[in-house]
Amino acid sequence: MRSRKTWVDILGPVFGILAAALSVYALVYLLWIEPFYRGDSYRSFEGVGRDFTAGPGWESQEVTERFEGSFRELEIRNVSGPILIEGWNQGYVQVRYVKQARSARYLEEFEIEIEPRGTSLSIRPIYRNIPGSPFGSVSFDVKVPSSIGEIRANNISGNISIENMGTGVDQVLETVSGRIDTERSGDLKAKSISGSIHFASAGKTLDINSTSGRIQGEILDLEPGGSVEIDTISGAVELEVFSGVDADLRLQSVSGSISCDFPVQIIEQKRNKLEGTVGDGSIPFEVKTVSGRISLSR
C-alpha cells in the first residue's frame, strides 16, 4: 500500500522551485538589468575631472555652462564625486559637470543649482528625495579667472583639486572623505577627515586640519600678522618653508619624531616636542600631530 504524501513532500518541491526562481531572477537582474559595474565606473570617475566617461551600467549627463560677470567668490558644494577648479586667463566662469546615476530616472532625481549672487557664484547639487533616494554622483570641472578673490569648496565624498591659481586667491576647502590638493593659494583653510592634504600657500593665515591623512605642503610666504596652525591625528606633517620665515615655533608629536632644518632659538626641546623662535619669532607657527613625524625643511 502506498502511503499518503506528507507536507514535507509537498513543500519541499515548492521551496526548491522558489529558490530556483529567485536565483534565476537574481542572475538576470544582476547581469542584465542592473549590471554591477559601479566599482570600475567609480574609479574612472574619481580621476578628478579628467575622465568623464561613465562606466557601463551607469547613465550620465554632461553639461557645460558659461557665466559672464566679475565674480570675486566661488562657492561650490558636492556630496559625492570630485571637484576640480582651474584658474584660466579668460574673463568668464565655465562650469562643466557630469551627473552619474544608475538609470535615466535616477538621473532626474537630482539637479545642479548654479546661482550667481552679485559677485559670488554658488554651485551645488540638490537631491530631491534624500534619504533613501537613488544614489547619484557629480563630477565638477570649474574654470575661473585666475584673479578670483576666494574659493570655498565643500565635499562629502570626493577629492578637491585646485590648479593654476594665483597666490592672491584665498581658499576654504573641506572634505569628509577625500584628498585636498591645491597648487597655490593665498590664505588657506583646509580640512579633511579622511584623506591627505597637499598645498602651497603664500597668504597670511594657514589653517590645516586632517584627522587621518598626511599633510604635505609648501609655505611660500607668510605676511606679517599671520599665523600657521596645522594639526592631524594620524599622519605625518611635511612642510617646506621659505628661508626668511619669522616664526614662533611650537611643534609637537605624541608618537613621532621632529626634524627642523631652521636655526631655532630653543625654548624647550624633547624627542617629540620643539618650542623656540626662528628669525624674530613674530608669527605663531604651530604644528601638532598625534601619530606621525613632523618635518620642517627649507
Place this chain on the structure above:
Amino acid sequence: MATQEEKIERARKIAMKKMDFIRHFLIYAVVMVVLAIINNTTWSGYQWWLWPALGWGIGIVAHFVSAFIYHGGSLEKRLMQRELEKMEDEE
C-alpha cells in the same frame, strides 16, 4: 537485494535529508527577507541583496536536488558492488 534494515536506514537518511532541506530553505528565506528589508529601507535603488540570494540560492537548489530528486542512483550501486567484489578477491 537490500535487507529490511538497509531499507529502513536508507529511508531514514532520505527523510532526514528532506527535513534538513526544509530547515535550510526556511533559514535562507528569513535571511533574504531581512536583507531585502535592510536594502530597501536604506537604499531604494540598487538591489544588492540579490547577490547573496543568488549565491546561497544555488546551494539551496543543489540541496533540493540531493534531498528530493537524486538519492544515489544505479551508478553508485554499481560502484559499491565493484568495490565489494574487489575486497572479496583480495581476501
